[in-house]
Amino acid sequence: MTGYYSSPFPRRASVGVDVGGVMVGGGAPVVVQSMTNTDTADVDGTVAQVAALHRAGSELVRITVDRDESAAAVPKIRDRLARLGVDVPLVGDFHYIGHKLLADHPACAEALAKYRINPGNVGFRDKKDKQFADIVEMAIRHDKPVRIGVNWGSLDQELLTRLMNENQAKGFPMTAQEVTREAIVQSALLSAHLAEEIGLGRDRIILSAKVSGVQDLIAVYAELARRCDHALHLGLTEAGMGSKGIVASSASMGILLQQGIGDTIRISLTPEPGGDRTREVQVSQELLQTMGFRQFIPIVAACPGCGRTTSTVFQELAQTIQEDIRRNMPVWRTRYPGVEQLKVAVMGCIVNGPGESKHADIGISLPGTGETPSAPVFIDGEKAATLRGPNIAADFEKMVSEYIENRFGMGTRARAAE
Numbered sequence: 001m002t003g004y005y006s007s008p009f010p011r012r013a014s015v016g017v018d019v020g021g022v023m024v025g026g027g028a029p030v031v032v033q034s035m036t037n038t039d040t041a042d043v044d045g046t047v048a049q050v051a052a053l054h055r056a057g058s059e060l061v062r063i064t065v066d067r068d069e070s071a072a073a074v075p076k077i078r079d080r081l082a083r084l085g086v087d088v089p090l091v092g093d094f095h096y097i098g099h100k101l102l103a104d105h106p107a108c109a110e111a112l113a114k115y116r117i118n119p120g121n122v123g124f125r126d127k128k129d130k131q132f133a134d135i136v137e138m139a140i141r142h143d144k145p146v147r148i149g150v151n152w153g154s155l156d157q158e159l160l161t162r163l164m165n166e167n168q169a170k171g172f173p174m175t176a177q178e179v180t181r182e183a184i185v186q187s188a189l190l191s192a193h194l195a196e197e198i199g200l201g202r203d204r205i206i207l208s209a210k211v212s213g214v215q216d217l218i219a220v221y222a223e224l225a226r227r228c229d230h231a232l233h234l235g236l237t238e239a240g241m242g243s244k245g246i247v248a249s250s251a252s253m254g255i256l257l258q259q260g261i262g263d264t265i266r267i268s269l270t271p272e273p274g275g276d277r278t279r280e281v282q283v284s285q286e287l288l289q290t291m292g293f294r295q296f297i298p299i300v301a302a303c304p305g306c307g308r309t310t311s312t313v314f315q316e317l318a319q320t321i322q323e324d325i326r327r328n329m330p331v332w333r334t335r336y337p338g339v340e341q342l343k344v345a346v347m348g349c350i351v352n353g354p355g356e357s358k359h360a361d362i363g364i365s366l367p368g369t370g371e372t373p374s375a376p377v378f379i380d381g382e383k384a385a386t387l388r389g390p391n392i393a394a395d396f397e398k399m400v401s402e403y404i405e406n407r408f409g410m411g412t413r414a415r416a417a418e
Contacts, residue, residue: 013229034053155184360378
């Protein structure tokens with residue numbers, strides 16, 4: 001796992017949890033995860049989506065296990081993925097009858113790398129603690145970690161009511177919103193304490209406390225981080241579609257990550273009808289990479305365009321190179337170790353173009369409106385060529401490919417070893 005952490009705040013110390021070979025917490029780089037939206041009983045569809053999410057860069061993938069048919073499908077999914085060479089840990093998402101499904105389908109319990117329990121709907125009244133304990137005992141038996149995932153949409157109402165009553169008896173020193181936040185934190189901590197009393201090790205527990213409000217998420221996780229050293233999974237639940245979901249998730253999680261809080265993240269975007277589920281993985285990676293915490297793919301710097309750049313050539317070239325990088329990264333990660341450190345610049349005019357191109361590993365400054373129809377190319381800070389004519393874009397793409405091969409290819413590493 002590549003990655004580093006750069007922040008004015010120290011990284012919050014947390015207990016490391018091994019999830020199927022992926023370390024969460026304990027100083028490891030922040031892990032990207034995602035979740036399928038297929039019917040898990042549909043083995044073919046679920047395998048295809050898990051594989052796509054993993055190729056996009058998801059390091060953990062959660063799947064819904066909500067009934068016997070889906071539980072029975074889990075080992076088949078795991079086996080099929082293994083045959084495809086997709087070695088990504090699967091997390092089982094359990095609600096209401098998870099204790100029964102794990103007991104009735106031991107092959108499912110074994111195939112999963114982690115179980116996710118929601119203490120707000122694991123059981124109700126006198127059955128709640130018993131059914132929670134059943135899942136924890138199953139995790140201990142199969143040596144699996146557990147994520148205790150509180151969600152304010154399914155918050156333990158008994159706990160919330162008790163805290164509201166206590167607050168009322170004190171003359172309302174806290175607002176209803178503040179009491180709800182406290183109930184979320186307490187639900188996670190009390191559940192973790194119960195799991196440890198049952199015998200689940202501290203290094204087998206991850207906590208999450210998901211809400212849909214940006215300020216609520218920041219407040220809840222800051223308090224949770226202050227009161228425990230468990231590994232924390234960050235996520236803004238029901239974030240929404242498109243730019244709204246991206247902005248809300250990035251704003252809330254960016255603040256927490258900057259403060260050293262968070263060991264694994266998921267950006268829960270609602271896809272457009274027929275949209276690509278892998279978009280949430282891409283956004284998670286871009287958040288971590290933009291903030292300087294992880295490096296996943298080469299960076300393509302491109303100017304926004306202005307009245308000097310009436311040509312769309314630089315826009316099309318930047319888009320083509322970005323798409324080419326994402327398409328090739330699954331292969332490049334193996335063929336060109338370190339290629340994720342590459343920085344490419346595609347600029348649209350002479351104002352900032354040459355300077356920005358010099359700062360990149362390889363960059364091109366395309367001619368703007370009224371400029372000489374030539375495009376200087378800079379490699380490692382030095383001018384390497386000037387491209388002209390109708391094939392500037394294709395010529396530059398070829399130069400990028402050659403640069404990657406020369407810098408990161410097998411031949412370069414062989415020569416360096418001599």
